[in-house]
Amino acid sequence: MKRVYVNEEWCLGCHLCEYNCAFANSGLKDMAEALKGKNIYPRIHVEGDEKISYGVSCRHCEDPMCVKSCIAGAISKVDGVVTIDRSKCVGCLTCVLVCPYGALAPSEEGTMQKCELCLKNSCGEPACVTGCPNNAIVYEERG
Amino acid sequence: MSIRFIYPEFEVVRNENRCIACRVCERQCANEVHSYNEDKKVMISDETKCVNCQRCVSLCPTRALKIVKSDCTLRENANWQNDTIKEIYKQAGSGGVLLSSMGNPKPLPVYWDKILINASQVTNPPIDPLREPMETRVFLGKKNGKIERDENGNLKCDLPPQLELSMPVMFSAMSYGSISYNAHASLARAATELGILYNTGEGGLHEDFYVYGPNTIVQVASGRFGVHEDYLSAGAAIEIKMGQGAKPGIGGHLPGAKIVGDVSKTRMIPEGSDAISPAPHHDIYSIEDLRQLVFSLKEATEYKKPVIVKVAAVHNIAAIASGIARSGADIIAIDGFRGGTGAAPTRIRDNVGIPIELALASVDQRLRDEGIRNNVSLVVGGSIRSASDVIKAIALGADACYVATAALLALGCHLCRTCQSGKCNWGIATQRPDLVKRLNPDLGSERLVNLMTAWRHEIMELMGGMGINSIEALKGNRLMLRGVGLNEKELEILGISHAGE
Numbered sequence: 001m002k003r004v005y006v007n008e009e010w011c012l013g014c015h016l017c018e019y020n021c022a023f024a025n026s027g028l029k030d031m032a033e034a035l036k037g038k039n040i041y042p043r044i045h046v047e048g049d050e051k052i053s054y055g056v057s058c059r060h061c062e063d064p065m066c067v068k069s070c071i072a073g074a075i076s077k078v079d080g081v082v083t084i085d086r087s088k089c090v091g092c093l094t095c096v097l098v099c100p101y102g103a104l105a106p107s108e109e110g111t112m113q114k115c116e117l118c119l120k121n122s123c124g125e126p127a128c129v130t131g132c133p134n135n136a137i138v139y140e141e142r143g
Numbered sequence: 144m145s146i147r148f149i150y151p152e153f154e155v156v157r158n159e160n161r162c163i164a165c166r167v168c169e170r171q172c173a174n175e176v177h178s179y180n181e182d183k184k185v186m187i188s189d190e191t192k193c194v195n196c197q198r199c200v201s202l203c204p205t206r207a208l209k210i211v212k213s214d215c216t217l218r219e220n221a222n223w224q225n226d227t228i229k230e231i232y233k234q235a236g237s238g239g240v241l242l243s244s245m246g247n248p249k250p251l252p253v254y255w256d257k258i259l260i261n262a263s264q265v266t267n268p269p270i271d272p273l274r275e276p277m278e279t280r281v282f283l284g285k286k287n288g289k290i291e292r293d294e295n296g297n298l299k300c301d302l303p304p305q306l307e308l309s310m311p312v313m314f315s316a317m318s319y320g321s322i323s324y325n326a327h328a329s330l331a332r333a334a335t336e337l338g339i340l341y342n343t344g345e346g347g348l349h350e351d352f353y354v355y356g357p358n359t360i361v362q363v364a365s366g367r368f369g370v371h372e373d374y375l376s377a378g379a380a381i382e383i384k385m386g387q388g389a390k391p392g393i394g395g396h397l398p399g400a401k402i403v404g405d406v407s408k409t410r411m412i413p414e415g416s417d418a419i420s421p422a423p424h425h426d427i428y429s430i431e432d433l434r435q436l437v438f439s440l441k442e443a444t445e446y447k448k449p450v451i452v453k454v455a456a457v458h459n460i461a462a463i464a465s466g467i468a469r470s471g472a473d474i475i476a477i478d479g480f481r482g483g484t485g486a487a488p489t490r491i492r493d494n495v496g497i498p499i500e501l502a503l504a505s506v507d508q509r510l511r512d513e514g515i516r517n518n519v520s521l522v523v524g525g526s527i528r529s530a531s532d533v534i535k536a537i538a539l540g541a542d543a544c545y546v547a548t549a550a551l552l553a554l555g556c557h558l559c560r561t562c563q564s565g566k567c568n569w570g571i572a573t574q575r576p577d578l579v580k581r582l583n584p585d586l587g588s589e590r591l592v593n594l595m596t597a598w599r600h601e602i603m604e605l606m607g608g609m610g611i612n613s614i615e616a617l618k619g620n621r622l623m624l625r626g627v628g629l630n631e632k633e634l635e636i637l638g639i640s641h642a643g644e
Contacts, residue, residue: 010583012171019165019204032205035163037184050577133202134583 001080002141004117004126006054011046011136013053017128018042021057024118024127041108043115044128044137055128055137057115058082058103066095066104066114074112081119086111147236149229150215153195155188161207162186168199168208173566173578196559198568230489241489244562244572246389246481246526246548249493253481254500254633255532259642261623263610270612272603278613279310279599281543283380283520284449284473303473304449306380309338310599311537311614314591315478315524315545316362316384316453318344320397320406320418321485321562322551323579324351326571329554329587331355336588337595342545345369345384345395345420347409353377360451363440365394366420368410372443380474381440382451383433385424388482388525391455391496395420396486401565401574430466437471449473456480456502456525457495461509468510468519476545477502479525483548485572486563499525500539504637507540507619530601539637540619553594554587 019035021042026034044057060082067075067082074088075095084104089111095104096112107113117139118126129139155176164186169177174192177199179185195210217225230241263269270277284305291299314330321344328351334341335358342360343352347369352359361378363370375381386392397418407414427433437450452467453476454460460477467475479499484492503523510516523536524545533544552558555569562572570582602614611617625642626634634641 010580012577012581014167014170014202015165016167016202016204019163019167023204032161032163032207035165035205036161037163131204134581135586136583 001060002117002139003060004057004115004129005138005140005142006056007136007138008048008052008054009136010134011048011053011055012134013046013048013050014133015046016131016133017044017055017137018046020127020131021115024121024123025113027121039108041105041113043103043105043113045102045105056101056103057128059101060117065098065100069094069098081117082114083116084112084114086113147232149232151190151193151213153190153193153210154213155190155193155199156209156211157186157188158207159185161205163205163207165204167202167204171198171202171568173568173573173575174564194559194561194564195557196561196568197557201557242486242563243489243492243560244484244486245558245560246483247493248560251480252498253526254498254629254637255528255535257627257629258500258535258637258639259625259627260531260534260538260605260609261625262608267610269610270607272600272607275607276612277603277607278615279602281308281311281614282306283308283522283542285519286517288517304447306340306449306474307338308340308543310595310602311541311543312527312533312595312598313339313360313522313543313545314341314550315476315482315547316342316344316360316382317485317547317551318346318362318368318397319349319409320346320401320574322571323567323573323582324349324405325579325582325584325587326551326554327352328584329582329591330550331359332584332588333591333595334358336592339595340379342382343369343378346397346406346418347411348374348377349405349409362453363436364420365422365424366418368412368418368420371411375440375443375448378448380449380451381444382453382476383424383436383440383472384453385427385433386453386455386457386478387484388455388478388480388496388499389484390487390491391457391480392422393488393491394422398565403574406574430470433467433472434470441471451476451522453478455482456497456499458497460497460502461505464506464521465509465513465515468513468515472519474520474522474542475506476522476524477506478545479523481526482524483526483551484562499523500535501633501636503536503541504539504621508638511540511619530598531605533598533602534605534617535624537614537617538620538623539639540621542618549594550591553590554582 021044022040023031023034028034044055064082072088072090074085091110104114126139129137176193200208282305285303319327330341331352345362345364356377359378360380360382362382364384399415399417451474452472456479480496520542522543523541527544527546567573621638624639627642
């Protein structure tokens, strides 16, 4: 399965991935309209300092802790992609506690959200990857 | 404002309707032009620091930015132009020599643009390179004057060492130090993939790049930085740098601030010490002295590698080249006055040297007249901007071209011409680790390969149009060229007829 991988050697810490993510999931056609004057709730977060940085998003684990721990049964694995049904989420934050990567975070409405590889939005492939200026985030099949 | 104030050259225009305050511009500007006002939640800019490198413009996700030339000008004066006056102000303030980077930007004649290429019609058919074989390979090095046979009638195949190139273009010298590790990695990888060569410049060869040796020209310059036996043996050829088109007659100076870590190790000089290349080689004051160095280098590499002598195009270039051709050198590289640099005194860059087109034509003619053209191959550089410039250079008599500025553009350079600041936002002319990593060699080498592949296609199309199917048949074929808007003397030196003749 193709996954999002991070080459931290090439991450510039520019945070473009966060904005591209927020825009891709906004459902709007214009980035300025989608993000101007708003707090953004991206599903990828750049961590690190000035020396080294990297974007962190869902690893789509083989045996995901979040799926096991979700008390509402809102998180499931569909064709390898860890997916969240936000209509079921009760916002208990258990998934946040158990995720070893810190890949889940509350959305603007309070229900949880996470990277679903842009498969459900109009982007079709991860917007963080297409928008990365330095190939620091890639979407590829690895053994 | 004080007498020292000079109005900023550029203005940062931010479309507030589009700016989402993502602060990418702020994070990406090493010159610290952009900043974020937390209270007002808006981006602000200090254009006094802007060099117009276009990094923020290129990375702004909403295209909210543009950089424009300021229209705040001094009173118009054809003699005392704005730039001239501002340079006076700067020198009156600093007392120093003005420094510039990259090639001469002055509106001096570009002869390539006044030369037109022929095409076949009716009586001699053009060739379609998509259907028929087309040879772009070239071999550089001394060629035997005539075919000789031994006593049994077999051909003598004792050709001096040659460089094989898949197309008549090489990446010219840019030192590790003046450009970054990642820029070098991109050039080395691209040259290897393309079957051409890149050039170390005078900064030595980083140990990681010895693996690209068969596609590397190692340079020996007046500072002799990083020169040792393994270095000489590592490359496919050795280049003695006598001069550089951007700054003929002067040496180089890489500031101590750039001599850090691996740069210091590769150059074999202490960290923080200035790397000063003298104007002359202190052991070369004549063609005989040059010959000694040529043969020292050949001796050190067992006569297996061609030796290139690189000179700047200057007034007596034909006589100089004639001397070099007799010095034992295998290849002469001539660098025209529009060639680039990581830093040069502005006055020298803009006023010293001659156009490469004229230098090439006169050198090729002189070597032919003297019957020594086969002693050497000719490589020309100094602002070769496109495949058509390459074709024109070959037709004027070059064996191959050196390109560097075009290669840097492929790597992201936006020709802001402030390499000397060491704060290249594109990760090219800098040694700051956070900036160097902005150039990912995976992307850089791919773009270089794309550029050269495109040029090779264009070279084949242009040759096909002329009914020529190999670079060899185009070499020195000045009948394929015509001048437009050139005077008699220019046409005479270029050795071409005027259009319509």
